[in-house]
Amino acid sequence: MSGKLGRPPEDRVQRRREIWDAVGPLIENYGARSLTMRQAAAASFLSLGGLYHYFPSKRALVLFGMDQEVHERICLEFEERYGHLKESDPRAAAEAFVYFFGGKVSFIRPALRAALELGAEEFMARLEAGINVGLEDFVKTLSLALPDADDRDLRAVARSVRRVVLAGLLDRSITQSEVEEELRAVMSGVPGGRRLSRPLASVPT
Template structure:
């Protein structure tokens, strides 16, 4: 059995998933407490950890609040998606794109929106940097899935699709009236429009 922290019999820790679990426990506090007023003690209680345990996973409150946008989190989500659904690339690329839309919109609603909210409260420069990096990470995977469905899609149309998806996603995460689940339909319309126009 793998060893972690030198203790026999203890399974290895999946750091990315554990950080994600903690972030998901803390994310609902962001709208209520605000990014600046939220304390690490309150975040630790929400996650069922001691403050020291929370700092063991996140070296700062900012790192915790922006974890939904972190490349390691989003990159892992993309890798998990590919491991689960990548086989559809050859057998059913339309289904692959449908699953990609589900996964992408779910990730935006679960992780990106709370972190964008926090980033906006922390400052415009924080928001712009974090959002740009996250959108690039996520949209590359989405466009790659679309190109598997339509390998003949010209590069200029793929680039236009990526820009359109970026605008739709940015509007969604910045709109306080947007609801979970709405993004998937907006993405679907954008992808269909790009593929069949």
């Protein structure tokens, strides 16, 4: 029976993201070591077999926040959605970056915690490389949003953003909106940056 209509091809990465959204808080609150695949399955409304379909091992699950493929996807989505703002409305693009970094911190943090518990040699190098790519792009946007800022200003902002992001990764007491608030405070320190220092009513699409 050729030509049979099956279900549409599944968006596996997206499905893994949804599971991660459910499991991340468990890791943050109880740790990766004590987490069982059964608990993770329950939190994701999946059977144990269903969970193993998406994550072949607990290690793959608890370190997913640093998975290369999902970060490429997140960056691609960001670029598709907000990339055009860089030229047309750099201020909105800068604010979009604030949300982007805030979201990334929340996404990665449980995996950093898991890495600290279980050991993950490869983790730091990937983390540093990822942050550097994001920062480069952000500085480019900021140079358009703040034409009065010189190279020194922009480098200083990039350094501060890096610090806020890294601290947010290690600090369970900081919320995503606090990360965003601090990033705005950092930008407002640059000449002309004060007008970037409050959130837009909404990030335009």
